[in-house]
Amino acid sequence: MGSKQVSKTRNGGFSKLKTVESSASSTTSSSKLYQEASVDSHSSPTSSSVRSKPQLPPKPLQSKENVTVTVRFRPLSPREIRKGEEIAWYADGETIVRNENNQSIAYAYDRVFGPTTTTRNVYDVAAQHVVNGAMAGVNGTIFAYGVTSSGKTHTMHGNQRSPGIIPLAVKDAFSIIQETPRREFLLRVSYFEIYNEVVNDLLNPAGQNLRIREDEQGTYIEGIKEEVVLSPAHVLSLIAAGEEHRHIGSTSFNLLSSRSHTMFTLTIESSPLGDNNEGGAVHLSQLNLIDLAGSESSKAETSGLRRKEGSYINKSLLTLGTVISKLTDRRASHVPYRDSKLTRLLESSLSGHGRVSLICTVTPASSNSEETHNTLKFAHRAKHIEIQAAQNKIIDEKSLIKKYQYEIRQLKEELEQLKQGIKPVSQLKDISGDDIDIVLLKQKLEEEEDAKAALLSRIQRLTKLILVSNKTPQTSRFSYRADPRRRHSFGEEELAYLPHKRRDLTDDENLELYVSREGTPEIIDDAFIEEKKTRKHGLLNWLKIKKKDSSLGGSSLSDKSSAVKSNSTPSTPQGEGSDFHTESRLSEGSALADQIIETMENREAHEDSFHEIETPETRIKMIDQMEILREQQKTLSEEMAQQSRSFKLLSEEAAKAPQNEEIKAEIINLNGDIKAKNDQIATLGKQILDFVIASHDELDKSDIVQAVSEMRAQLNEKCFELEVLLKLSLFTQYFSS
Numbered sequence: 001m002g003s004k005q006v007s008k009t010r011n012g013g014f015s016k017l018k019t020v021e022s023s024a025s026s027t028t029s030s031s032k033l034y035q036e037a038s039v040d041s042h043s044s045p046t047s048s049s050v051r052s053k054p055q056l057p058p059k060p061l062q063s064k065e066n067v068t069v070t071v072r073f074r075p076l077s078p079r080e081i082r083k084g085e086e087i088a089w090y091a092d093g094e095t096i097v098r099n100e101n102n103q104s105i106a107y108a109y110d111r112v113f114g115p116t117t118t119t120r121n122v123y124d125v126a127a128q129h130v131v132n133g134a135m136a137g138v139n140g141t142i143f144a145y146g147v148t149s150s151g152k153t154h155t156m157h158g159n160q161r162s163p164g165i166i167p168l169a170v171k172d173a174f175s176i177i178q179e180t181p182r183r184e185f186l187l188r189v190s191y192f193e194i195y196n197e198v199v200n201d202l203l204n205p206a207g208q209n210l211r212i213r214e215d216e217q218g219t220y221i222e223g224i225k226e227e228v229v230l231s232p233a234h235v236l237s238l239i240a241a242g243e244e245h246r247h248i249g250s251t252s253f254n255l256l257s258s259r260s261h262t263m264f265t266l267t268i269e270s271s272p273l274g275d276n277n278e279g280g281a282v283h284l285s286q287l288n289l290i291d292l293a294g295s296e297s298s299k300a301e302t303s304g305l306r307r308k309e310g311s312y313i314n315k316s317l318l319t320l321g322t323v324i325s326k327l328t329d330r331r332a333s334h335v336p337y338r339d340s341k342l343t344r345l346l347e348s349s350l351s352g353h354g355r356v357s358l359i360c361t362v363t364p365a366s367s368n369s370e371e372t373h374n375t376l377k378f379a380h381r382a383k384h385i386e387i388q389a390a391q392n393k394i395i396d397e398k399s400l401i402k403k404y405q406y407e408i409r410q411l412k413e414e415l416e417q418l419k420q421g422i423k424p425v426s427q428l429k430d431i432s433g434d435d436i437d438i439v440l441l442k443q444k445l446e447e448e449e450d451a452k453a454a455l456l457s458r459i460q461r462l463t464k465l466i467l468v469s470n471k472t473p474q475t476s477r478f479s480y481r482a483d484p485r486r487r488h489s490f491g492e493e494e495l496a497y498l499p500h501k502r503r504d505l506t507d508d509e510n511l512e513l514y515v516s517r518e519g520t521p522e523i524i525d526d527a528f529i530e531e532k533k534t535r536k537h538g539l540l541n542w543l544k545i546k547k548k549d550s551s552l553g554g555s556s557l558s559d560k561s562s563a564v565k566s567n568s569t570p571s572t573p574q575g576e577g578s579d580f581h582t583e584s585r586l587s588e589g590s591a592l593a594d595q596i597i598e599t600m601e602n603r604e605a606h607e608d609s610f611h612e613i614e615t616p617e618t619r620i621k622m623i624d625q626m627e628i629l630r631e632q633q634k635t636l637s638e639e640m641a642q643q644s645r646s647f648k649l650l651s652e653e654a655a656k657a658p659q660n661e662e663i664k665a666e667i668i669n670l671n672g673d674i675k676a677k678n679d680q681i682a683t684l685g686k687q688i689l690d691f692v693i694a695s696h697d698e699l700d701k702s703d704i705v706q707a708v709s710e711m712r713a714q715l716n717e718k719c720f721e722l723e724v725l726l727k728l729s730l731f732t733q734y735f736s737s
């Protein structure tokens, strides 16, 4: 739906970089304020004269800006704690990072986040202004940088308990549309990785080794797929599917380490609302959300493949460091963007008009002290890159929103003409007889009705790609229903697409593992605990059965579900409570598929009593709903394939190191993921059932029977795969314990 293969995507046309001297900067650099007092900007800091926290001047709304640079500490990991690691670096207040062993070594940034800061807080400070800008036509780039296992993926992607910057930004983008009733929007996404210096399309597995091209407007990737998106859940489902193709591998530092850089791009077009907006300027901007692979010591890796990957990662990060140094050195005449694919693709962001936010993730652990220091120096240099935030406007026909608006207008005109020429078929109903002319006329009219339905269908399909706020009087357009802005509350649909705990060995559940600078657990404030509760509640809500609005079968559905949960029986090697639960829900998944057909059959028995007239509009709506359900099922299958891959990887690791605690923990996590997937299957099954009940009167019986039996077969297949996967993972867990 809304998918489009484009020949290129670009990061916009940009002007050449202006380098600045740090001391002359008149912008918001807190690091500059701090630097003057204590810290040398480019070499190793030595002074210890700063005692108090520097105050940030309010950020002026001017076009010249610096890159926003923030540092996020993660807590010590269970492994680091077990190894008795000390804290080497810590957050000294809100803007300073200080070295524990040498208090004179300190750096200041726009903001420093301690280990208990939530990603939502990080988003508010480091990302929200970039997202706002992008929605208003200013290009934006947010990237996470740091050594391996420092928390980049946790920050950018997050999980169901703690959504990352990407899902938060996506949610915010749709909320902004809701808050902007005077404009209409078209959003599309692309997602690719750079693995061993090769660009692969994550939304299209066939798009491997894509070429980077340049023209007068900038750099672009030839042949990358872009998909028009309709809702946060739609975007997140695409990312989840894309993640399946990303290169992830186990390293000495991170069991599920990203082996590639990824860039997720949301392209936003908007124009003034209304049918007659030919003259209105279209804003076009791109929001790039980048999860870099982490630098690592190649010596630590034993496998040749990991070493090779590591050397590509390190080389491209080194080039990024050099580019940033050159950008801040006004004497530099040449900036080596072309030395790596990463810097080639970042050139537009780093040298042009747009907002950039760099989130550096660090671990406080002493064993990583040197690498953390390098990250801090990198971050400090980046602070001095100067960029311009300017709105992009395009009026040309390359704009997709313009193209769609034009097509919709044309189709509407065609439809009008057709309507004027058509006499309603009902007027001819009374005419009878064998007159050949009348038969032909009836035939012609029926054909015209079909043509009208086809036109309507095309208009609807195009119209729903253009997003408008439901606060507008114009309700004919698809409107995105959003919560009020900034709440970032995730509904069931969106949460379903976030990883459950896929990569997290520790997460915010393990509060006792958060170690403060003094080595004692941090005191978590009430608000934080409350937020945790709310989020947990959110997750539980997701697991709850959706309440049916149709009176038919609704109560029996929820009754059935609760009964199944309470009647669980053990049947796994472990025979533990949680596993019984999974087993029972697996059966529930299959039972649901059967229930769908049963409902169909029951309804067929009453078919004669339902004789509402099917209109082309309702038919299109139903078909669309069916498509969405199919799409969800596809995503689910893709995610399951990803879990199978993770499982394969983990079982290989478990075979090599049966006593490895982290692998065991990860297998337990995977178990949780598989259970969550099973819940999703159950939810989807119920949605299909709801759909069957709600649409029976309006869809042709043969259509629905065919579609539903297809889905039923697929659901059964998935239930079976899940059962096998779960048993295998429990088996592995059993033998490695």
Ligand SMILES: Nc1ncnc2c1ncn2[C@@H]1O[C@H](COP(=O)(O)OP(=O)(O)OP(=O)(O)O)[C@@H](O)[C@H]1O
Pocket (backbone or CB within 6 Å): 073, 074, 075, 077, 115, 146, 147, 148, 149, 150, 151, 152, 153, 154, 155, 254, 256, 257, 258, 259, 292, 293, 294, 295, 361, 503, 504, 505, 506, 507, 508
């Ligand atoms: N702020 C945080 N709070 C709690 N846990 C965190 C935090 N940051 C990272 N972690 C945990 O640390 C581990 C490593 O994090 P993550 O995979 O995000 O690192 P990374 O920098 O992306 O690593 P790589 O470069 O190898 O892919 C994960 O288990 C993650 O859950």
